[in-house]
Amino acid sequence: MMETKLISSVQNPLVKKILLLKEKSRERKTSGLFVVEGQRELELAQKGGYSLDTFLYCPDILDLSKIRAFLKNPKAETIQITKPVYEKMAHRGTTEGVLGILKAKDHGLDKIHFKNKEPLVLVAEAPEKPGNIGALLRTADAAAVDAVLIANPKSDLYNPNIVRSSVGCVFTNQIGMGSTQDIIHFLKKNHIKIYCAALTASKNYVDCDLTGATAIVMGTEATGLTDVWLKSSDQNLIIPMQGEIDSMNVSVSAAILIFEAKRQRGF
Incomplete structure (x- = not known):
């Protein structure tokens, strides 16, 4: 079974971190991390060689059996989130209930x-x-x-x-x-x-x-x-x-x- 922890509060530090990563370019550049929402986008990112650091999913929106199909990095931290937490972080309401924190690449x-x-x-x-x-x-x-x-x-x-x-x-x-x-x-x-x-x-x-x-x-x-x-x-x-x-x-x-x-x- 996939081991996960649960975030149910919008005040959780990780929720605040994700919001900062989405809103502040400086935060993304300093940390070397960025946020992606949506199944297709996460699939393409991993296919493109991006490392998935943290994976968050809302079981009220997406069935767990479908999650395993595109979670390519078994070492990624997997976190279950409630629907209010997901809606707080997601830009779109129809992005299939998944978010990921990924590591940026060097584009030199x-x-x-x-x-x-x-x-x-x-x-x-x-x-x-x-x-x-x-x-x-x-x-x-x-x-x-x-x-x-x-x-x-x-x-x-x-x-x-x-x-x-x-x-x-x-x-x-x-x-x-x-x-x-x-x-x-x-x-x-x-x-x-x-x-x-x-x-x-x-x-x-x-x-x-x-x-x-x-x-x-x-x-x-x-x-x-x-x-x-x-x-x-x-x-x-x-x-x-x-x-x-x-x-x-x-x-x-x-x-x-x-x-x-x-x-x-x-x-």
Whole structure:
């Protein structure tokens, strides 16, 4: 039988710790821990090599027999919680009654390794909105890109809104983080051509050869890419607009460019 202890009070120290981990980026960075809720997200995190430290479940919502199916780490502390405690900690009321505390990964560029000789990389410079970051990670997963690199990150990668909006794809992608200069150096060192999404000095994206080692670089919707990226670009790309506006949501634009690269590669 699975040995568990029970938490029935919302004033329990662990409940307060979990709330802090969810609400405070500093707490996540200091402790090296973060919180995930939902069966699919916990499954993807463990599949992605994340270590589950503590597992909490509400038997009023989820049957114990189903818990064993996706609890991959037998050494994780397992805690039963009452429904009021779960509702205090959970952001969504329909996340199947499970929460996990997991250990964060090191996302240094030196941890990025490519299996493909001609990798396809998505780069996002200074993305701020968790929803956009989550959408970019979903796109990257859908296209099975070789890595996602975040330059000058403005948001904590383990922000619950990023985990939620990415539907767990924050765990399925190989993600590196660093300064713009460090990422440009990394790309050039690995002989990866830089294709910047930009309005000036650009070619229609369908006229660009994206079959080699390629990095597609996206800027913010408000200001686009900084000059250092544009000066380092091998070729700027543009998606021609046919209406009145001159750009689209960054995740939509990234999806169009990434899947054009995949099309050219025969996928």
